[in-house]
Amino acid sequence: IQISDNWPGYSLDLFTYPQHYFGDLEYVLIPHGIIVDRTERLAKDIMQDLGDNDIVVLCVLKGGYKFCADLVEHIKNLSRNSERFISMKVDFVRLKSYHNDQSMQDMQIMGGDDLSKLAGKVSFLCALLTLFFLFYKDIVGTGRTMKVLLNNIEKYKPKMIKVASLLVKRTSRPDGYRPDYYGFEIPDLFVVGYALDYNEYFRDLNHICVINDHGKTKYRV
Numbered sequence: 132i133q134i135s136d137n138w139p140g141y142s143l144d145l146f147t148y149p150q151h152y153f154g155d156l157e158y159v160l161i162p163h164g165i166i167v168d169r170t171e172r173l174a175k176d177i178m179q180d181l182g183d184n185d186i187v188v189l190c191v192l193k194g195g196y197k198f199c200a201d202l203v204e205h206i207k208n209l210s211r212n213s214e215r216f217i218s219m220k221v222d223f224v225r226l227k228s229y230h231n232d233q234s235m236q237d238m239q240i241m242g243g244d245d246l247s248k249l250a251g252k253v254s255f256l257c258a259l260l261t262l263f264f265l266f267y268k269d270i271v272g273t274g275r276t277m278k279v280l281l282n283n284i285e286k287y288k289p290k291m292i293k294v295a296s297l298l299v300k301r302t303s304r305p306d307g308y309r310p311d312y313y314g315f316e317i318p319d320l321f322v323v324g325y326a327l328d329y330n331e332y333f334r335d336l337n338h339i340c341v342i343n344d345h346g347k348t349k350y351r352v
């Protein structure tokens with residue numbers, strides 16, 4: 132689903148959200164109910180493609196934990212009611228690549244009990260946000276976060292790697308990378324909610340919203 136650059140979003144007055152964020156948000160970009168429905172559809176597509184496989188789900192923390200949990204639960208429900216079965220094990224890695232709203236040059240990869248266990252297995256990455264660049268000569272680091280992680284995982288020679296991301300951010304330079312499964316292509320906006328944070332705030336917001344300048348200033352470190 133593609134959300135256009137001129138999409139005005141939904142008024143905050145139409146939804147409930149934590150009142151301690153009053154005045155910190157511009158609008159709701161994607162309501163929680165739509166996120167749930169789209170995630171269920173992604174689970175169906177994954178089930179059709181990967182049914183009858185034993186897979187290792189690698190959840191990218193912290194922003195991907197809600198999407199991963201919901202996606203895995205949908206796949207489990209479909210698997211229980213299908214002749215095709217997916218056996219899943221879940222592991223976690225954490226990436227740190229932002230300071231305030233700016234991407235850092237150096238990215239840290241933490242966690243993963245023993246990634247050598249991925250050898251010969253179908254590896255499935257669950258991330259909430261993937262950067263996708265169209266074209267702009269001054270921007271660097273296109274898709275860098277996911278590329279670094281994929282290069283790290285490929286060292287362990289998994290049988291197959293698939294990537295699921297709820298969001299693909301449409302920014303300004305091409306790199307040809309897209310996840311295998313994604314829910315929404317969104318404009319180049321700094322979004323929060325549904326476990327996406329700004330300096331650890333807004334993870335408790337169920338909707339995906341656009342943060343305003345007041346919110347950035349209030350929670351800046």
